[in-house]
Amino acid sequence: MNSFSIRSLVPMMLFSVAVILPNTARAQSTSETIANVSPKVVKIFGAGGSKNLYAYGSGFLVSSNGHIVTVWSHILDSDTVSIVLHDGRRFEGKVLAAEPPLDMAVLKIEAEGLPFFDLTQAAGAGPGTRVLGFSNAFKVATGDEPVSVIHGVIAAKTSLAARRGAFESPYNGPVYVVDAVTNNAGAAGGVLTTWDGRLLGMIGKELRNTQTNTWLNYVMPIGELRETIEQIISGRFNSKKPDDDEDERGKSTRKRPLRYEATDFGIVTIPNVVARTPAYIDRVLPGSLADTAGLQPNDLILFVGESLVQSCRTLKEELGRLESGDQLKIVVRRDDKLFTVGITVPKKAVE
């Protein structure tokens, strides 16, 4: 399961390049497309500014009266978010609502007659489709400068779900993987369009595979976001908590994978207070799997399976990878001795 990684995408990308070759030289009025799309993409300035927490991002207009879709991020944590349009006009943006499981938020500015993407006209696309990416990556554009445009090809349409636990993406749905570096600092919230300018999706945050140290350029298809966007705009929206698999009508939506936590096994670690808090067991819940397996308070968890556990954080990550039915092997240090216990991963109640 975990072997499905970016590495396996490489041959797919090669193949897709070959597939699209016949299209590459077709005469297109690229500059017309760009002139048409650019004004619908906005620059966002908000909270942040310290190292690796940039204070700028991208977004796109979805209504003529100022509804803007962007990613849900720390940039929106400030009281006022500045929205700069393609013509240099600057507005104060208000967060209408956010949907963390979709990693998306909708903002509103007080303006009218703006160019926007008609969500009913949004497109879908498969591997090999030539695409354009529009975003304010690296904050290159200021004032009335248009956002940056890059070109690429959809390398795969896949699901981020297979990557749960090891990856810090709250979004777990289907994604387009792009062969160009679309996901840069400040690019999240920008758009991916077809070569003729039809909206395909929203560029996601920067995402690194901690195991291979590679970066994934992914885009959330607009089809995954459209319903929520429309609900937010119409005021019918109720935020769902992560891992909530039912909509308001009780109908089962697409299953979002659940993540196991230490408490699922009856383990309570000491509070995760510093960057590398050692994974000491603080309490073992009576009657729990951990209790049955013989784990005790003050045990230091060293290994989960074959993985070295260096901190509470890595413990959380490792447990998050498990699926029900997995055989979990935990190695702990108690006094100066090592103990190994085996636990069968249970089904989660809600599943």
Add this chain to the structure above:
Amino acid sequence: MNRQFALLSLLIGLVANTSENVSATDSEVITAQQIRTDIVKKVAPAVVAIFSPDGNGGGSGVLISPDGYALSNFHVTSACGDFMKCGLNDGVLYDAVIVGIDPTGDVALLKLLGRDDFPHATLGDSDKLNVGDWTYAMGNPFLLATDFEPTVTFGMVSGVHRYQYPAGTFLEYTDCIQVDTSINPGNSGGPLFNAAGELIGINGRIAVEKRGRVNVGAGYSISINQIKHFMDQLRGGHIVDHATLGATVRSGTDRTVKVDSILETSDAYRRGLREDDEIVSFAGRPIGSVNQIKNILGIYPKGWSVPLVYRRNGRKQEIFVELPALHTKSEMAMPAGPKMPRPPAPRGRNPKSPEEKTPAEMGLPKEELPDEYKKLFEKKAGYANYYFNKLEQQRVLAGLTPYTSWQGQNGKWILKGQTVDGDKVVIKLLPQALSAQFSKRAPGLQTLDGSDFLDEPPGSGGMLAALQQLKLLFSEGTAAFNDVTYQGSQPLDGRGDTVDVLVTKKSILECRWYFRATDGAFVGFDSLLGSNVDACKIRILKFDDFQGRRFPSRVSVHYGDVEYGTFDFRSIETATSSETR
């Protein structure tokens, strides 16, 4: 080898898979591909792989003339020294010498030696680029090409007129071209070509963040139109400087830009710009933000005049502002020192960056520089290579050939004529004093006993002093001056023909002599009585023969924004100094 073969066969396999498709569908595809390969074939011979003689640095460049002038980045050549080794795709390693540098704009001009028929690129017009246009970047990324065959990458223009912040006040990328064309370490200094294969930029910078020192989809290229402004200064061996406005500006609420403060010593102030004036356009481009002014300023050399339109009390006014230097002389001397700080070390995982290969690893031969080349470099403060300034001086001074018959006539000069408004004038340039007598205007007198040069006749900006300089140049040549330099070229008065500029100094008097770039003709000169004052501007409107000697017969004289007069000379009487005595 095996791997290469495997990759090749994989690619062939893929092509074979789709060959049905290709033959069945687009002949356009084949045509477009053929056009691309043809362009690459055409321009690749002009691409230069640059190495320092000891192999401790390297980058890329591009030839722009058959006699070997080539462009690169300052941050490439500064690591290479005064002489460097340059490889072309003919597999030959040529010697090259530094000519001129632009530390602020990160540009360097060098000259490859040993041929007068180098393949070279055609300069394009970078202002015509649009976002979405296709581009080729060529160069030697990661110093991969051991046979100097350039690496080609192909991509899209992501943004135009971009601004990238400097390191301090140097290495500033203004009005640059942003591309998603892959540019990597080693590409620095190499060319960016448009779809037609014309040179439109010099690749110098990439966005680098947390992913190591490799391309992440944003590369920056210095626009060739900016470099064109500086080209003749660079050919003149200068360490060139950029410009400032002499005023600070602020953004208003409604996308207006207003003058915040202004130096009273600046030309902008003398032309009438004041605090709170709204700047409407600058150098012909409409202004809506402070950044735009910064962006535009960056493409001009110091000393250029550019148009500026401002609005005060609802009324618009156009002025031509001479731009002061961005740096002081001592600031400029700093980067010309032995070494600039190197760009930040790679943060990637590579234990060794390609630039750090030793000469042996690069397979570069170790050889001594031929003696004939050593004389092509001459050190002088303020210059990257003074040898090339002397070369340009000689070229421009050829414009004085029609006036050689005045040589030796350094005694008294008496010019008679009248102004177009009917004022009779007699100008006497004597060894002891200079005088001007008019029938209407106030007379002028300037003694030559070592006292200061003054605004004589009053209101002319020192026309007598200016004519005295002309007499010196015609009768004694450049030897009469304390200092002579070739300054580069610029549009005359910000709007006229492009002129080559020669600057002379005689005590405190500075003169700028203008020669039309197209034919070398002497078209006028400015004389300055001091710094931060307006010049007396003399423009030659007509020539005639005076007893077989060519001399300006009609000149206009301007001081500041005011025309002092247009003169028609009817006769000139001259003598050698011995005759005068």
